[in-house]
Amino acid sequence: MMKKIITLLFLGAVTFSFGQSYISVYNFNHINQNLLVNPASPHNYKLVIGIPGLGGLSTHINNKNLGSFLEEGGDPNENLGSTINNLQPKDRINTTQSLDGIFVGFATGRGYWTVTAQQKTDFNMTVPSELMKFLYFGNAGSGYVGKSLDLNTFNIEAIVRNEYGIGYQHKVDSNLIIGGRFKYISGVSNIYTQRFNTSIYSDIENINVNTDILINTAGIYNGILDSENPLGYYSGGAFSKNIGMSLDLGAYYRINERFDISGSILNIGWVKWRKDLRGIELKGDFDFYGVETGFPFDSLDFGEFIDSTVSRIEVNEIDINSYSTSLPSHFIISGQFYASEKHVFGALYQGSIWNNTLYSNYGVMYNGRYSKWFNLMLGYSVIDNSLNNMTLGASVRLGPFQIYALTDNTFGFLSPSKIVATNVRAGISLSFLDTPKKLKSKKSKSKNE
Amino acid sequence: MKRSQLLLLLIPVLISCVKELDFNNLDDLEYRGQWVLPIINADLTLGDVVAGDSTFTADPDGGIRIIFEEDSIFGASIAELVAIPDQEKQEIPFVAGSPPVILEFELGTLGSGEQLKKIELSKGLLKWTLDNPVANPVQYELAILNATLNGDTAKFILSANTMGIDTGSIDISGLDFDLTQGSLGYNNLKYRTQILNDGGAPVGTSYKSTVQLVNIVLDEANGYFGDRSVNLPSLTQNTNISGFENILNGLKIENPTIALKIVGNVGLPFEVETDMDGINKKGNILPLVISPINYNSPVNQGDWDTSRLTINRGNSNIVDFISNVPDNIAFAGKLHLNPNGNTGTDNFITQDGEMYVGVKIDIPLEIKTKDLIVEQLIPEFDLDFDEEQTNAIEKLKMHFKVTNGFPFDANLRLEFMDIVDDGVGNITAIVTDSVNVDLLTSAVVDASGRVLTPTVSRSEIVFDQTNIQNLLEADRLNIRVTFNSYNNGNDLVKLYTNDFINVIAGIDVKLKVKL
Numbered sequence: 034m035m036k037k038i039i040t041l042l043f044l045g046a047v048t049f050s051f052g053q054s055y056i057s058v059y060n061f062n063h064i065n066q067n068l069l070v071n072p073a074s075p076h077n078y079k080l081v082i083g084i085p086g087l088g089g090l091s092t093h094i095n096n097k098n099l100g101s102f103l104e105e106g107g108d109p110n111e112n113l114g115s116t117i118n119n120l121q122p123k124d125r126i127n128t129t130q131s132l133d134g135i136f137v138g139f140a141t142g143r144g145y146w147t148v149t150a151q152q153k154t155d156f157n158m159t160v161p162s163e164l165m166k167f168l169y170f171g172n173a174g175s176g177y178v179g180k181s182l183d184l185n186t187f188n189i190e191a192i193v194r195n196e197y198g199i200g201y202q203h204k205v206d207s208n209l210i211i212g213g214r215f216k217y218i219s220g221v222s223n224i225y226t227q228r229f230n231t232s233i234y235s236d237i238e239n240i241n242v243n244t245d246i247l248i249n250t251a252g253i254y255n256g257i258l259d260s261e262n263p264l265g266y267y268s269g270g271a272f273s274k275n276i277g278m279s280l281d282l283g284a285y286y287r288i289n290e291r292f293d294i295s296g297s298i299l300n301i302g303w304v305k306w307r308k309d310l311r312g313i314e315l316k317g318d319f320d321f322y323g324v325e326t327g328f329p330f331d332s333l334d335f336g337e338f339i340d341s342t343v344s345r346i347e348v349n350e351i352d353i354n355s356y357s358t359s360l361p362s363h364f365i366i367s368g369q370f371y372a373s374e375k376h377v378f379g380a381l382y383q384g385s386i387w388n389n390t391l392y393s394n395y396g397v398m399y400n401g402r403y404s405k406w407f408n409l410m411l412g413y414s415v416i417d418n419s420l421n422n423m424t425l426g427a428s429v430r431l432g433p434f435q436i437y438a439l440t441d442n443t444f445g446f447l448s449p450s451k452i453v454a455t456n457v458r459a460g461i462s463l464s465f466l467d468t469p470k471k472l473k474s475k476k477s478k479s480k481n482e
Numbered sequence: 483m484k485r486s487q488l489l490l491l492l493i494p495v496l497i498s499c500v501k502e503l504d505f506n507n508l509d510d511l512e513y514r515g516q517w518v519l520p521i522i523n524a525d526l527t528l529g530d531v532v533a534g535d536s537t538f539t540a541d542p543d544g545g546i547r548i549i550f551e552e553d554s555i556f557g558a559s560i561a562e563l564v565a566i567p568d569q570e571k572q573e574i575p576f577v578a579g580s581p582p583v584i585l586e587f588e589l590g591t592l593g594s595g596e597q598l599k600k601i602e603l604s605k606g607l608l609k610w611t612l613d614n615p616v617a618n619p620v621q622y623e624l625a626i627l628n629a630t631l632n633g634d635t636a637k638f639i640l641s642a643n644t645m646g647i648d649t650g651s652i653d654i655s656g657l658d659f660d661l662t663q664g665s666l667g668y669n670n671l672k673y674r675t676q677i678l679n680d681g682g683a684p685v686g687t688s689y690k691s692t693v694q695l696v697n698i699v700l701d702e703a704n705g706y707f708g709d710r711s712v713n714l715p716s717l718t719q720n721t722n723i724s725g726f727e728n729i730l731n732g733l734k735i736e737n738p739t740i741a742l743k744i745v746g747n748v749g750l751p752f753e754v755e756t757d758m759d760g761i762n763k764k765g766n767i768l769p770l771v772i773s774p775i776n777y778n779s780p781v782n783q784g785d786w787d788t789s790r791l792t793i794n795r796g797n798s799n800i801v802d803f804i805s806n807v808p809d810n811i812a813f814a815g816k817l818h819l820n821p822n823g824n825t826g827t828d829n830f831i832t833q834d835g836e837m838y839v840g841v842k843i844d845i846p847l848e849i850k851t852k853d854l855i856v857e858q859l860i861p862e863f864d865l866d867f868d869e870e871q872t873n874a875i876e877k878l879k880m881h882f883k884v885t886n887g888f889p890f891d892a893n894l895r896l897e898f899m900d901i902v903d904d905g906v907g908n909i910t911a912i913v914t915d916s917v918n919v920d921l922l923t924s925a926v927v928d929a930s931g932r933v934l935t936p937t938v939s940r941s942e943i944v945f946d947q948t949n950i951q952n953l954l955e956a957d958r959l960n961i962r963v964t965f966n967s968y969n970n971g972n973d974l975v976k977l978y979t980n981d982f983i984n985v986i987a988g989i990d991v992k993l994k995v996k997l
Contacts (some may be wrong), residue, residue: 109507110514171515173990178518237518237881237988323520323986 056396056414056424057439058458059297059365060379063408063428064437065138065464068147070365071297072212073202073283076145081435082463083136117169120162122186123390128156133460147200147214155361157387158189172235184231188388189248192358193221194304195271200281208287213280218360220275220304222252225358227312243318244346249356250313251275251306277304279360294368300360312353317346361387375402396441398424405466406430414441426458435464508997516877516992523986529979537721544978550721550843555813556714557838560831563712563750563819564703565592566601568696574675576622579685582676584627589661589669594708594819597668598661599828604701606654613690614642618681624693627672629659639678640691654695661705668705700831707750707829709820714754714839716814718761721843732854732965736974738804738845740770740793744777746837747786749830751779751822754839756815760808768806772798776821777837783830804845813841848931851890852971856963863899863959870996872954877992878945884922887936887982889968889975892922896943898956913960915952919943922983924968931968931975936982 055070062074065081135150166175167182195218202212227247234241252275279302285295324338362385369379377400385392396414403409412424426439438459532538532546539547569590576583589598614620621641629636636657642648664670673693680687744754754777758770775791795801820829867874897916903909923939945953967975 107507109510110512113511114514169515171517171993173518174514174516174992235519237990238520238883238986240520321520323523323988325523325525 055363055365055383056381056394056398056412056416057410057426057441059381059383060367060369060377060398060400061408061410061426061428061437061439063402064435064460065147065462066133066136066437066458066460068138068145068200068202068212069149069151069214069281070299070363071283071285071295071367072200072214072281073210073285073295073297074212075204075210075285075287077466078138078145078464079140080463080465081136081138083133084461084463085134114169117162117165120160120165122159122162123392124160124162125387125390125392126156126158126160127387128154130154136462143204145202145212147198149196149198149200149214149216151196151198152194153196154191154193156191157361159187159388161187167233177233177235179236180234182233182235184233185229186388187229187231188226189224190226190358190361190387191222191224192304192360193223193252194275194277195219195221196279198281202283210285212283212285216279216281216302218277218279218302218304219271219273220251220277220306220308221273222309223250223275223304223306223358224253225249225251225306225356227353227356238322240321241318242321242343242346244315246313246315247353248313249306249353250311252309254311254350255309274308275304275306277357277360278302291371292368293371294366296364296366298362298364300362303357303359305355305357307355310353310355312351314349314351315346316349319343319345361385369400376400377402396422396424410439416441430464433463433465435462436460437462511997513993513995513997514876516990518988518990520986520988523984525982525984527980527982528977532979540979544980546847546977546979548843548845548847550845551841552719553840554838555719555841556717556815557836558712558714558817560700560703560748560835563748563817563837564596564598564700564707564829564831566590566598566698566700567592568698569694571692571694572673574624574673574691574693576675576677576689576691578677578680578683578687578689580677582674585673585675586664587671587673588664588666589671591669592708592710594710595706595824596708597666597706597824598703599668599705600661600703601659601700602702602833603655603657603659603698604833605697605699606657606695607697608638608652608654609649609694609696610638610640610651611647611649611690611692612640612642613647614645614681615687615689616681616683617645618683619643619679620681620683620689621678622689622691623676623678625674626657626659627674628661628663628670629657631657641679701833702831704828704830706824707819707831709823710818712817712819714815714817716757716812718810718812720810721808732852732971733805733807734850734852735801735804735845736848736850737795738800738843740772740798740800741842741844742775742791742793743840743842744775744789744837745786745840746777746835747780747784747832748835748837749779749781749783749828751820751829752777753818753821754815755818756813756839758814759812760803760806761810761812762807763809766806767812768799768803768808770798770800770803774818779829781827783832815839847977848974849967849977850971850974851965851967854965856965858961860959860961863956865954865956867954872951874993874995875945875950875954875991876994877990878950878953879990880919880943880945881988881990882919882921882941882943883938883986883988884941885936885938885982885984886922887925887933887980888922888977889924889927889931889933889973889981890922890965891920891924891968891970892966893964894919894921895962895964897960897962898949898952899958899960900955901957911958914956915949917943917945917949921963921985924966925981927968927973927975931973932978933975933981 058067059070061067062076065076065078066083067074131151131153133149133151135148138145138147161184163175163182164184167177172178196216198214198216200212200214202210204210225248227249229246231244231246279300281297281299283295283297285293287293319342321339321342363383365381365383367379367381369377371377378397379400380397381395383394394414394416396412398410398412401409406429408428410424410426414422414424416422422441424439424441426437428435428437440457528546529540532540537548537550539549541547567590572585572587574585591598610624612620619641621639624638624640626636636654638652640650661668661670663672742756754775756772756775759767760770761767770793772791772793775789777789778787780787793800895916895918897913899911900914901909901911919941921941923937925933925937926935928934967973
């Protein structure tokens with residue numbers, strides 16, 4: 034039982050992972066919340082009010098198949114070994130979660146305003162793929178005998194923040210829309226890799242470990258870890274001393290009746306961390322040449338010797354000065370083909386930059402605009418080089434209530450042991466379409482034609 | 483509330499997981515890593531050993547010797563060298579009304595021709611009997627005319643208060659005898675008796691009395707102490723020489739010596755016949771065959787004499803004796819007093835006289851070893867593997883890199899042993915398996931046997947599956963190293979303080995451990 038619990042926790046940890054994907058929501062403009070990823074996305078709402086707490090909730094799931102060892106009928110050892118062996122240095126674990134506290138959108142003339150308050154959590158960590166291979170297969174099994182395992186590219190970063198945004202899009206003419214959003218950020222907590230220089234060399238005569246690591250934290254010590262109410266600390270801090278700001282920008286252009294193109298850049302900004310700062314420093318190096326002893330040796334206490342050797346690396350909590358971190362930013366470009374008003378086909382590329390690395394997602398999708406009350410999204414996407422992601426989404430209007438749900442990996446739900454990537458977004462809003470007059474005039478015009 | 487919403491969103495994921503995931507797979511998970519790691523880095527420099535072990539000494543040139551020295555492996559007391567037995571009872575008849583009577587006797591000896599001239603007693607008793615023929619008290623005086631106590635002639639009053647036989651004993655400690663009177667000029671005792679109170683007996687009444695000197699212990703003596711043998715007490719002494727307890731055989735020390743030394747201020751020449759047996763770890767006993775040692779003795783009281791005998795390969799079987807690798811030496815022997823008989827020079831022994839035999843074993847480490855075996859048993863060996871994990875090691879190799887500054891080749895043999903209990907209290911250790919490796923290659927030596935250049939050698943032990951199983955199940959481990967000195971044990975080599983060895987051992991292990 035305990036094994037199952039631990040395994041579920043492990044899977045929980047690794048399945049909240051990886052490439053935050055906006056593929057399903059970017060062109061799904063039946064819901065107003067797609068303005069959060071494409072500030073210039075066209076839509077026909079006059080007023081949208083997200084129900085607080087339910088208006089929008091998204092999370093992103095991807096696991097590089099690390100749970101494959103539980104696959105029914107499979108060889109758990111071969112599956113796990115194969116999965117670890119296929120890990121790449123560029124792979125990362127990414128968990129993002131956002132919760133819409135306030136979402137209000139309303140039209141004014143040629144413009145459309147949105148006011149948002151969201152709590153966002155971003156967790157990014159490079160998968161220490163070579164370290165995992167080193168540990169799982171051993172230094173000989175992973176080919177590191179006589180070679181140095183360099184872990185300098187490892188990075189870990191977590192940001193919990195409250196974002197207050199005001200967005201505006203302007204219809205320049207009937208074909209061009211531009212938009213943007215300014216966000217004021219109140220940081221709750223942060224983990225940031227200031228430096229990470231670590232290497233492990235091993236052969237049959239020596240193991241050398243050299244490390245110089247500094248992890249900055251804000252709101253962890255004297256914060257989440259030490260607070261009597263850690264959840265309160267996590268969700269609190271509406272306006273803290275950790276101040277930041279960021280911009281989202283977007284543009285949309287309708288080329289003709291059949292084609293449009295659009296693009297957006299998200300999260301150009303930073304947070305300055307000032308509150309509850311603490312650095313975790315690991316510094317030192319050691320060489321282990323085996324248990325050093327003289328003859329004759331009546332007893333060899335490996336444990337004690339290794340403890341004393343490893344203790345040459347000091348772990349210290351240190352005071353640090355305020356520091357700034359940039360936000361994980363994304364850019365998206367997309368084009369759509371309108372086979373008819375009801376059937377739209379599109380293609381999209383999303384680039385995400387973190388740790389000086391570009392992570393790419395791309396996909397194709399079909400958008401079925403069957404009626405005012407039901408819209409469907411079907412698609413196929415490649416997320417962080419993971420194939421077989423079937424996009425499925427739908428929105429349903431029940432009077433003024435609009436309910437929506439989207440995922441980037443339908444197969445993941447059908448076959449969880451093979452789940453690779455899933456992006457889930459769901460919410461409920463009150464929405465009111467733009468004036469029927471316009472629609473009526475268009476209809477009468479077409480009738481006249 | 484916000485958390486619960488997030489969890490609600492995850493429910494489908496988790497539910498669908500549970501449907502397809504097989505948690506029984508967890509029971510089959512294994513750790514299958516393969517590691518190449520250093521495990522031991524051991525150094526030995528002979529200089530460190532010499533500094534930390536008092537049995538070793540270093541010559542100015544760094545040459546090493548094993549020295550075992552014992553100042554007194556045995557000694558002999560005055561009582562053992564000169565002994566006077568209990569004397570015969572002497573009849574001392576006297577008659578009422580008669581004048582004093584002078585009586586002379588010869589001192590009883592051990593019968594080895596002793597001719598004692600002067601003795602001083604540290605202990606002794608004069609036992610007497612007196613048969614009183616009358617009802618009144620009777621007294622008489624016994625004087626030992628050639629003995630003094632505090633400068634006066636030794637006189638003792640013997641008395642009987644009632645009719646019949648009365649007895650008594652008198653402490654005669656401290657009596658100083660001059661035994662030179664009489665016709666022989668040695669061993670002479672001279673008594674005088676006279677009646678002090680006849681008890682009213684009529685003149686001519688005869689009294690019967692006896693005296694006897696017993697429990698005599700000498701403080702000093704002078705004269706000829708005779709020609710006899712005295713057995714020395716036997717003892718067994720551990721040599722405490724490091725490593726000797728682990729060496730089985732194959733050692734050839736070229737120039738060992740044993741120096742025996744007799745020190746004393748006793749004026750008594752004697753010959754010591756030693757019986758020295760070397761006992762090795764296996765219980766093999768080899769006697770050291772040497773000629774007797776003569777102690778010449780000082781001529782004058784107060785002088786000391788030191789007599790020595792050096793035992794070497796030329797006058798003994800000491801090379802074989804040391805090659806037996808004795809970790810215990812049993813000492814016994816006897817003294818032959820005055821081996822040349824009575825030469826006319828008086829023997830003497832004084833109150834502060836002492837004599838002891840010391841030994842110094844000197845083993846310069848100039849050696850040849852031919853299949854010298856050193857063993858160390860680890861009696862409690864347990865790698866602490868569960869029974870279900872006996873297949874936990876798929877592959878095991880031990881690698882050795884040895885920088886050898888010793889003039890020896892060495893082969894290492896690891897013997898895995900099981901303890902077998904027959905259920906009736908008999909426990910036997912049996913060797914179930916073993917592995918071998920040529921661990922050391924001798925350093926290169928010069929013509930004198932001194933190391934010129936260390937050698938670096940690499941070797942490995944590959945454990946097959948049977949070896950691994952037996953290793954994991956072993957209850958004991960016996961480490962057996964066979965040494966051969968340079969040139970396959972044919973050349974003489976000499977050990978110096980700067981000789982060293984460094985052994986780096988590593989393993990290459992492929993695991994298959996159930997998690």
